[in-house]
Amino acid sequence: MNIAIIGTGYVGLVTGACFAEMGVQVTCVDVDETKIEQLKKGIIPIFEPGLDDMVSRNMKANRLHFTTSLLSVLDSVEVIFNAVGTPPGEDGSADMHYVYEVARTIGQHLSHYALVVTKSTVPVGTAQTVKAIIQEELDRREIEIPFDVASNPEFLKEGDALNDFMSPDRVVVGIESEQAKKLMTQLYRPFLLNNFRVIFMDIPSAEMTKYAANAMLATRISFMNEIANLCERVGADVNMVRKGISSDSRIGTKFLYSGIGYGGSCFPKDVRALIRTAHKQGCSMNILESVDAVNEQQKSILFKKFAAIFEGTNIENKTVAIWGLAFKPNTDDMREAPSLILIRQLVEAGCHIKIFDPIAMSNAKEVLTRELTERQQQQIYFSKDIYDTVNDTDTLMLVTEWKEFRMPNWQIIKKLMKKPIVLDGRNIYDKKEVIDAGFHYEGIGV
Ligand code: UDX
Numbered sequence: 001m002n003i004a005i006i007g008t009g010y011v012g013l014v015t016g017a018c019f020a021e022m023g024v025q026v027t028c029v030d031v032d033e034t035k036i037e038q039l040k041k042g043i044i045p046i047f048e049p050g051l052d053d054m055v056s057r058n059m060k061a062n063r064l065h066f067t068t069s070l071l072s073v074l075d076s077v078e079v080i081f082n083a084v085g086t087p088p089g090e091d092g093s094a095d096m097h098y099v100y101e102v103a104r105t106i107g108q109h110l111s112h113y114a115l116v117v118t119k120s121t122v123p124v125g126t127a128q129t130v131k132a133i134i135q136e137e138l139d140r141r142e143i144e145i146p147f148d149v150a151s152n153p154e155f156l157k158e159g160d161a162l163n164d165f166m167s168p169d170r171v172v173v174g175i176e177s178e179q180a181k182k183l184m185t186q187l188y189r190p191f192l193l194n195n196f197r198v199i200f201m202d203i204p205s206a207e208m209t210k211y212a213a214n215a216m217l218a219t220r221i222s223f224m225n226e227i228a229n230l231c232e233r234v235g236a237d238v239n240m241v242r243k244g245i246s247s248d249s250r251i252g253t254k255f256l257y258s259g260i261g262y263g264g265s266c267f268p269k270d271v272r273a274l275i276r277t278a279h280k281q282g283c284s285m286n287i288l289e290s291v292d293a294v295n296e297q298q299k300s301i302l303f304k305k306f307a308a309i310f311e312g313t314n315i316e317n318k319t320v321a322i323w324g325l326a327f328k329p330n331t332d333d334m335r336e337a338p339s340l341i342l343i344r345q346l347v348e349a350g351c352h353i354k355i356f357d358p359i360a361m362s363n364a365k366e367v368l369t370r371e372l373t374e375r376q377q378q379q380i381y382f383s384k385d386i387y388d389t390v391n392d393t394d395t396l397m398l399v400t401e402w403k404e405f406r407m408p409n410w411q412i413i414k415k416l417m418k419k420p421i422v423l424d425g426r427n428i429y430d431k432k433e434v435i436d437a438g439f440h441y442e443g444i445g446v
Pocket of ligand 1: 154155157214221258259260261262265267327328
């Protein structure tokens, strides 16, 4: 089977590599020439464990190809996945410009039947608009070519994307014709044979499923963050509460970890986009508006704790160590990373900060150079390793729970720090152990 994947961002590249791994002939298309040139050399623009090996393996096997020319592949493919970006527009709704542009190009050049599948996270109704755009272009050409649209939303988690693709909890496919169902069944046959669930449904339901899934997961996190904040007040331990509630199989164990708020390219954007869609439809989204608001507040939690500890003293010129910058471990992605809010609050308060992340340092540098003034940038020191980061600092803040931060030598750290204070934004440390080592310790809800 021959397919094209348009957009070599996170979703497109992972999808392309994984389908090629399954034996499909895949051509990944992107307008970014530099990116395509790099990919042709096997250079991957994102950090995702295992992806570089998978890409080069499949390129060598001649199953994975890269091009900037959609027209050069249109004639030879049966299925076209549209996986271009849908960045948030000014009002929070998804910017559909790129998705529609791809549809227009397809309509202008299609020469035989094709199934056009939307993979990008798009508002309900997009597949119908894509269909209308393609048809409009065919009408303009005064030509009749049959085609179908489908929706196949992505549920990949960064850092674990290959595993999520290869062993999915489910594959959701929205279709409206037998031909589309046949092609998607053929494409996902290896998954069906391995007994993974491929759920076929109508297109609007598939589009809605993606948003509802992300919104539900974001809701669990904001819910637990509120519970954690209350736990602190009443002397409860949110870790215990989580264990207590998650043993109820109706609740389950996942996505109940309190922390400094969710970030990344999906949850914040998708929650806001769903709220926008609801408003456009005249519906209210009270729960999701609160989920978003709680998350925004939670991103300030470490700064608030820090300010409370030093209340009455001058926090200007305090030096803070930050471990972890990426929005979560195993990725270099800084999009909507809570660390950025924290860093801004600290530099605006006049603090100096020493920051370290195992993978996201250069991305963080790029974002901070763009977003902070030169003077603020001078307040930031990019450290070499975890101990270099804590040297001569007044507080250590754990922001991203990378494995290498999990078992530090507290004795060495105590000697290096000016003040032994640990603010654990992800509850990865044993409170008693850190306190016994002579530190003032605060987690989130513990
Ligand atoms: C998410 C969805 O999980 C995935 O299905 C979808 O396709 C894209 O969005 P991703 O953004 O890669 O994936 O990361 P995820 O692991 O879901 O974490 C998102 C954010 O939530 C991170 O900032 C993480 O730190 C936070 N989080 C997650 C919590 O604060 N607590 C939790 O219990 C789980």
